[in-house]
Amino acid sequence: MNPFNQDAEPSLPADFDHVAEAAYCKEAIETIVNDTPNPGLFLVNRARHPEARIAIPKEMLAHHAANFTGEPCTLVTTLRALDDNRIVLGPRHRANFKAGAAVLFAASDLELLAPRVHGGQEVGPLKEQARDGLSVVVVLATETVRALLEARDHKNFTKPSGRYEARQLLPQLELSLANLFDEGQKLLSAWYSGRNPREVMTEAYITALAFARERLGKVDLGGLIDDQARAVEVAAAVYARVEDFQRAHHGMSDENRHGRAMTTFQQQELANARQEYLPLDDLMKAAIAMNFNPSQVFLNFAAYQTEFDVAALLGRLDRGFEIELDLAHLQRLERLFDAAERCDSDPSAAGEEELAGVAVRKVALRYDDIGAWRKRFVDHRAIQDGVILAPKAV
Numbered sequence: 001m002n003p004f005n006q007d008a009e010p011s012l013p014a015d016f017d018h019v020a021e022a023a024y025c026k027e028a029i030e031t032i033v034n035d036t037p038n039p040g041l042f043l044v045n046r047a048r049h050p051e052a053r054i055a056i057p058k059e060m061l062a063h064h065a066a067n068f069t070g071e072p073c074t075l076v077t078t079l080r081a082l083d084d085n086r087i088v089l090g091p092r093h094r095a096n097f098k099a100g101a102a103v104l105f106a107a108s109d110l111e112l113l114a115p116r117v118h119g120g121q122e123v124g125p126l127k128e129q130a131r132d133g134l135s136v137v138v139v140l141a142t143e144t145v146r147a148l149l150e151a152r153d154h155k156n157f158t159k160p161s162g163r164y165e166a167r168q169l170l171p172q173l174e175l176s177l178a179n180l181f182d183e184g185q186k187l188l189s190a191w192y193s194g195r196n197p198r199e200v201m202t203e204a205y206i207t208a209l210a211f212a213r214e215r216l217g218k219v220d221l222g223g224l225i226d227d228q229a230r231a232v233e234v235a236a237a238v239y240a241r242v243e244d245f246q247r248a249h250h251g252m253s254d255e256n257r258h259g260r261a262m263t264t265f266q267q268q269e270l271a272n273a274r275q276e277y278l279p280l281d282d283l284m285k286a287a288i289a290m291n292f293n294p295s296q297v298f299l300n301f302a303a304y305q306t307e308f309d310v311a312a313l314l315g316r317l318d319r320g321f322e323i324e325l326d327l328a329h330l331q332r333l334e335r336l337f338d339a340a341e342r343c344d345s346d347p348s349a350a351g352e353e354e355l356a357g358v359a360v361r362k363v364a365l366r367y368d369d370i371g372a373w374r375k376r377f378v379d380h381r382a383i384q385d386g387v388i389l390a391p392k393a394v
Contacts, residue, residue: 012047018080021046025081032073040068040303041105043093044076048100052076056102059353064104066331067303074102092277092352093300104303126296127246130239133290134175135184136191137235140289141228142166142181143204148228151212152221169225171233191291193320193391234282235290238297241278245297280304281355287311288318288363306332307356314363317389326386334377336360337370367392 032039042064044054056072064072079097093103145166150157157165167177188197212221283294283301287308295305310333313323325333339357343350350358364373367389380387 012078018078018084021078021081022084025075025077025087026085028075028077029085029087032075036068036070039070039073040064041073041075043082043097043103043105044074045097045100046076046078049076054100054102060102060104062335063303066328066335067306092279127239127242130242130290130292131183132187133286133292134232134235134239135180136187137184137231137289138170138177138180139184139188139201140204141170141232142177143201144208145169145225145228147205147208148212148221148225151209151216152225170229171236173232173236175236191319195320230282231285231289234278234286237278238283238286238290238292238294241294241297279355280352281359284308284311284356285359288315288359291315304356307336307360310336311360311363314360314367317391318363318366320391322388322390324386324388327380327384330377330380330386333360333364333373337364337373337377 029041032041042056042060044052046052054074054076056074061072079094082097087105093105097103142163143166146157146159146162149155149165149169150162163181167181170177173180185197185201188200189195192200208224212219212224278294278298280301283298284304284307286292287294288311291312293305293308293312295301295308301308306328310325310329313325313329317323336357339354340361341357343354343358361370368376376387
C-alpha cells in the first residue's frame with residue numbers, strides 16, 4: 001500500500017491506466033527539470049478536470065513570474081501518479097489539488113529540490129539562528145503577557161512572580177522557558193541596535209501595559225495573551241523543524257551515498273508534508289520576529305524565499321538596523337501589500353497569503369505610511385534599483 005495514498009481519489013474511469021499515468025507524470029516533470037534551471041509548474045487534478053482545461057488565477061501566474069524562470073507549465077495528472085512518483089505535496093497543497101484547484105509546485109522531484117534549496121548551508125548555524133530567535137521571542141512574549149495579566153487582573157506583580165505567572169500561560173516546551181528567557185536576555189543587545197536588554201524588556205512591558213489599560217473593556221486581553229502564546233508555539237515549532245530537517249537531510253545524504261532512494265518518511269520530512277502543518281502567515285510572523293528564513297527548512301514554502309527575506313529584513317529595520325531592499329524585495333513587498341488589501345476588501349475570503357501580507361504590512365507601516373511605501377515601489381520600479389533604509393529616530 002502506498003503510504004501517501006490515504007485519501008480517496010475523485011472518480012476516474014474504471015479502466016483508467018494508472019501505470020501509464022505515473023510514467024507520463026514522471027517524464028513530464030523530468031523534462032521540465034532538465035530544461036529549466038529554476039522550474040515551477042502548475043499541477044492540476046485530472047480527475048477534477050478530465051478535459052484538461054483550467055484557468056490559472058492571475059495572482060498565481062504573477063507568483064510564478066516572480067519566483068520561477070521560463071514560461072508557466074501546467075501538468076494535468078492524478079494524485080495517485082504524484083504519490084507513485086514520490087512527488088510530495090504538503091497538506092495545504094494536497095487538499096487544494098484534491099478539490100480541483102491548480103497548485104503551484106516549487107520545483108520538481110524532491111530528490112532534486114532538496115540540495116538546491118538547502119544551498120549548501122550548514123544545518124548547525126541554522127539551528128543556532130533558530131534557537132536565538134526562539135529565545136528572543138520567549139523574552140518579549142513573557143514581558144508582554146506579564147503586562148497584560150497585570151491589566152486584566154488589576155494586580156501589580158513583582159518581576160519574578162509576574163514572569164512566573166506569564167510562563168504558565170505560554171506553551172510548555174521540551175526546552176525550559178526559564179532557560180530560554182535567560183538566553184534571550186543576553187541576546188537583546190545584539191538584536192536591538194544601540195539598546196541594552198533592560199531598555200528592550202521595559203519597553204515591551206510598558207507598551208503592552210499602556211495599550212491594555214487604555215483599551216480595558218474594549219479589547220480581548222485573553223486573545224492578546226493567546227497571540228503571544230501562539231508566537232512562542234510557532235517559534236518553537238520552527239526550531240524543532242530545523243532539528244527534524246537536519247535528521248532527514250543527513251538520512252538523505254546517507255541514502256544517496258549508498259545509491260538508495262529516500263524513504264517515505266525522509267521525503268515527507270524534507271517537504272514538511274506531514275500533518276503537523278504551519279501555515280504561511282504564521283511562518284511570515286516568525287520570519288519577522290526570529291530573523292530567520294523558514295524556507296530554508298520548510299521546502300514546501302521554497303517559492304516564498306524572497307518574501308521571507310523581506311519579512312526578516314523589515315524585522316531588523318524595526319529593531320533599529322539599516323537594511324537594503326533590492327528590486328526583487330520591493331516587488332515582493334508590493335505583492336504582499338496587494339495581498340493585505342485583498343484581505344481588507346473581503347476578510348472572510350482571506351487565505352494564508354493574504355494573512356501573511358497583513359503581517360508584513362503591519363511591521364512595514366511602523367516605518368512609513370502606506371502612501372510612502374506605494375511611492376517607493378513606483379519610484380524604484382522606474383529606476384530599476386533597490387533602496388537602503390535607515391532606521392528612524394525614536
